[in-house]
Amino acid sequence: MSAPLRGAAVATVRRVVLWVPDWPVVAAMTQAGLGAHTPAAVLHGKAILAVSAAARAAGVRRGMRKRLAQQACPELEILPHDEGRDTREFEAVAAAAERVVAGVEVSRPGLLMIPSEGAARFHGSEEGLAEALVTRVAEDAGCESAVGIADGLLAAVMAARANVLIERGQSHDFLAPLPVGTLVHATMERGQRTEVEGLVSVLARLGLTTLGDFTALPTADVVARFGHVGAWARRMARGEDVAPPVLRRAEGDIGVEYVFEDPAQRVEQLALVAAHVAERLDAALLAAASRCSRVRIGARTVTGDELVRVWRTDVGARSGAFSKHMADRVRWQLEGWLSGTAAGPQPAPLTALMLTAEDVVPLGSEQAFLWGGTSGADARAHRALERVQGLLGPQGVLAVTEQGGRTPRDRVHSLAWGQEGVPPRQVSHPWPGRIPDPAPATVLAVPLEVHVLDAGGSPVRVDRRLAVSAPPTWVRLQADPRDKVARAAHRHPSSGHVGGDDGPVWKPPLPVEAWAGPWPIVERWWSGQASRRAFLQLAMRGEDGQTEVALLVALHEGRWMLEAVYD
Amino acid sequence: MFEWRAVLSAAPQAIAQEVTVETQGTRLAAARAALRAVESRLGADGKAEGLALALDEGLAPVLPRGLLRGQVIAVEGSTSLLLALVARASKEGAWVAMVGMPHVGMLAAVRRGIDLERLALIPYPGVQAPATLGACLDGMDIVMVGQAMVLSDTDRRRLAARARERGCVIVVTGSWTGAHTQLAVEKSRWRGLGAGEGRLRERDVTVAICGRSVGSARRVVVILDADDARVRSGGIVRRESVGDRALGTGGA
Numbered sequence: 001m002s003a004p005l006r007g008a009a010v011a012t013v014r015r016v017v018l019w020v021p022d023w024p025v026v027a028a029m030t031q032a033g034l035g036a037h038t039p040a041a042v043l044h045g046k047a048i049l050a051v052s053a054a055a056r057a058a059g060v061r062r063g064m065r066k067r068l069a070q071q072a073c074p075e076l077e078i079l080p081h082d083e084g085r086d087t088r089e090f091e092a093v094a095a096a097a098e099r100v101v102a103g104v105e106v107s108r109p110g111l112l113m114i115p116s117e118g119a120a121r122f123h124g125s126e127e128g129l130a131e132a133l134v135t136r137v138a139e140d141a142g143c144e145s146a147v148g149i150a151d152g153l154l155a156a157v158m159a160a161r162a163n164v165l166i167e168r169g170q171s172h173d174f175l176a177p178l179p180v181g182t183l184v185h186a187t188m189e190r191g192q193r194t195e196v197e198g199l200v201s202v203l204a205r206l207g208l209t210t211l212g213d214f215t216a217l218p219t220a221d222v223v224a225r226f227g228h229v230g231a232w233a234r235r236m237a238r239g240e241d242v243a244p245p246v247l248r249r250a251e252g253d254i255g256v257e258y259v260f261e262d263p264a265q266r267v268e269q270l271a272l273v274a275a276h277v278a279e280r281l282d283a284a285l286l287a288a289a290s291r292c293s294r295v296r297i298g299a300r301t302v303t304g305d306e307l308v309r310v311w312r313t314d315v316g317a318r319s320g321a322f323s324k325h326m327a328d329r330v331r332w333q334l335e336g337w338l339s340g341t342a343a344g345p346q347p348a349p350l351t352a353l354m355l356t357a358e359d360v361v362p363l364g365s366e367q368a369f370l371w372g373g374t375s376g377a378d379a380r381a382h383r384a385l386e387r388v389q390g391l392l393g394p395q396g397v398l399a400v401t402e403q404g405g406r407t408p409r410d411r412v413h414s415l416a417w418g419q420e421g422v423p424p425r426q427v428s429h430p431w432p433g434r435i436p437d438p439a440p441a442t443v444l445a446v447p448l449e450v451h452v453l454d455a456g457g458s459p460v461r462v463d464r465r466l467a468v469s470a471p472p473t474w475v476r477l478q479a480d481p482r483d484k485v486a487r488a489a490h491r492h493p494s495s496g497h498v499g500g501d502d503g504p505v506w507k508p509p510l511p512v513e514a515w516a517g518p519w520p521i522v523e524r525w526w527s528g529q530a531s532r533r534a535f536l537q538l539a540m541r542g543e544d545g546q547t548e549v550a551l552l553v554a555l556h557e558g559r560w561m562l563e564a565v566y567d
Numbered sequence: 568m569f570e571w572r573a574v575l576s577a578a579p580q581a582i583a584q585e586v587t588v589e590t591q592g593t594r595l596a597a598a599r600a601a602l603r604a605v606e607s608r609l610g611a612d613g614k615a616e617g618l619a620l621a622l623d624e625g626l627a628p629v630l631p632r633g634l635l636r637g638q639v640i641a642v643e644g645s646t647s648l649l650l651a652l653v654a655r656a657s658k659e660g661a662w663v664a665m666v667g668m669p670h671v672g673m674l675a676a677v678r679r680g681i682d683l684e685r686l687a688l689i690p691y692p693g694v695q696a697p698a699t700l701g702a703c704l705d706g707m708d709i710v711m712v713g714q715a716m717v718l719s720d721t722d723r724r725r726l727a728a729r730a731r732e733r734g735c736v737i738v739v740t741g742s743w744t745g746a747h748t749q750l751a752v753e754k755s756r757w758r759g760l761g762a763g764e765g766r767l768r769e770r771d772v773t774v775a776i777c778g779r780s781v782g783s784a785r786r787v788v789v790i791l792d793a794d795d796a797r798v799r800s801g802g803i804v805r806r807e808s809v810g811d812r813a814l815g816t817g818g819a
Contacts (some may be wrong), residue, residue, distance in 0.1 A: 516761065
């Protein structure tokens with residue numbers, strides 16, 4: 001069955017690879033403002049990750065320990081590793097290459113892939129294209145690069161490393177004498193790289209040292225022994241991979257900007273602008289035949305601060321009323337910023353307002369839920385909540401998400417309904433020492449003071465070593481100050497509070513039945529929100545003698561505070 | 568007529584099979600199962616009507632007819648019970664608004680299974696409370712109402728009528744004149760806490776149930792916050808919040 005196919009060449013994509021040698025170190029040196037003659041290296045963990053040409057000449061190698069590298073070259077500049085910086089800096093190279101060809105794929109920072117056919121025709125020949133690319137990158141981005149052209153990914157990458165052009169159909173012969181270790185250069189992600197490194201080490205132990213040896217094995221045996229990694233490696237080594245480069249399209253954001261003639265400070269001034277800007281965004285989206293599911297509202301203040309918030313808009317339910325809906329959001333956000341109620345920098349007059357559409361999708365192809373569209377009930381609920389937001393203001397309706405933390409209050413993050421945001425603390429982090437489950441059903445918005453007393457009636461203290469001065473025996477809670485009966489009882493001399501009608505009204509003491517703790521929580525000592533607390537769980541017999549009330553109290557700066565009630 | 572005959576002939580047969588088994592407990596369970604089968608066949612349990620929202624099995628003794636749409640349920644003395652009542656419905660797709668409950672522990676709500684995606688918190692409605700509640704009743708499936716609300720009795724009547732019309736359930740903390748069902752926690756007992764050691768683990772709650780549609784007041788013991796091994800290991804998002812160990816019912 002497969003006999004006729006054996007000799008047939010696989011139609012593969014001819015591609016150009018532009019490679020900047022030692023990219024992490026080049027990017028780091030550009031950012032640090034070092035010249036190309038300085039010996040420099042990027043350190044990641046304990047080992048050197050990338051080495052500049054000058055350092056390599058002095059004998060520094062990839063994978064060396066820091067001390068060894070400094071021994072080889074005492075004037076070596078050690079720079080930190082930063083993947084974000086590598087990606088960011090490489091954007092300049094990609095932009096330079098895009099001036100020569102229409103679309104490029106950034107395979108990883110340091111490596112660009114470009115389909116060759118059309119571009120080579122445009123520039124006359126493949127040599128012409130390579131020359132144009134190298135010149136443009138050197139001029140615009142200011143770094144040296146190498147270009148290789150071949151069939152298949154691995155051949156093109158290796159051609160770029162050798163700075164040669166491989167003729168059509170010659171990729172297999174070019175790759176055959178190379179060691180199997182070169183397969184690693186065709187990997188683009190860390191996980192894949194580890195898998196391939198494992199494969200390479202097995203191949204070397206089996207005595208297969210060159211890619212030619214490896215590709216001489218029958219396909220079925222390779223797949224049977226090495227699975228999908230083996231199949232991938234075989235395809236790569238033969239130059240038969242057919243996946244075309246995934247080109248990115250340079251597309252501008254859909255957004256509008258409004259610059260105030262005079263810095264705006266009053267809310268009335270902004271209401272009109274909000275409506276105007278929302279209408280312009282709507283028109284811009286319509287012109288691009290798109291819809292968006294989120295809108296980023298940004299503003300600049302006279303002090304130079306940038307304020308940014310993202311709001312959700314649901315696409316399906318509101319195609320007609322979009323501008324009205326958005327105008328409300330913009331107005332609320334601006335009011336928040338101007339009045340200083342929203343958390344952020346000091347309120348200041350605004351100089352410019354920007355609206356940018358995010359998650360843009362073509363009109364008519366909005367994706368709703370996996371099973372069917374947005375249900376009628378969901379749309380109804382959203383509309384009802386928006387009406388309440390209209391009544392009470394944006395902060396009147398909150399959406400809640402769970403976040404990481406140790407106390408019940410810290411573990412909840414709330415945002416205005418419809419506003420997008422990421423909880424500042426991750427749930428997946430370990431959070432050692434958090435208060436154990438079950439979670440209390442009532443968590444006081446503001447902690448209230450309570451009296452935790454020992455048998456003699458003096459306050460219970462917790463010392464530095466978390467020893468309790470005496471077992472807690474009595475607890476006095478605060479009464480509602482409007483409760484006349486409690487007030488009268490409080491005034492009575494037997495309550496122990498003689499004179500003075502001010503201050504909190506205390507209920508009669510309740511006996512503690514059982515307790516646990518103290519559990520220390522010492523948090524954020526390095527910041528302004530430092531806190532040092534010791535928590536107790538207390539179970540008391542209630543006033544009616546039937547119910548048992550369980551409380552979570554915390555000792556904070558010498559005072560017991562009621563944090564939560566397990567009711 | 569035909570159905571009745573079928574039921575009458577089926578039920579004694581089922582019981583007769585079980586008589587052979589000796590122990591008291593299994594006989595009681597079998598009798599209850601037979602009764603439940605009859606109820607569900609006749610549609611007397613309310614589930615067949617499609618008017619009830621889902622309710623946790625452990626709370627079935629508290630509200631045997633389920634969380635009926637258009638009703639007002641008042642709960643006194645326990646926020647946990649309040650959350651447990653709506654948890655299953657929220658998990659199965661109902662929208663929930665919590666109005667005037669600034670102190671509710673959202674973590675407890677999550678642990679009981681309330682879906683935060685479909686939950687809106689309106690902590691301080693202030694003087695707009697009637698309008699806010701009205702808007703919520705229009706859009707949400709369950710509206711939970713807190714204690715400190717500026718509501719007159721007229722407002723309450725009007726809201727209850729609106730809930731009936733819209734098919735929305737109002738679950739209230741404290742009391743509500745004209746509530747269909749009034750639940751009050753009479754006794755509660757915590758386990759797991761010692762003298763300086765342990766932690767709160769499990770609790771029995773005796774709930775007294777009375778109301779318009781419930782004949783005389785009756786008492787039910789439910790276990791809230793049932794402790795299980797998965798919670799101890801941490802990391803599980805939802806647990807079976809109300810244990811299915813309803814200890815039994817007794818007349819008042």
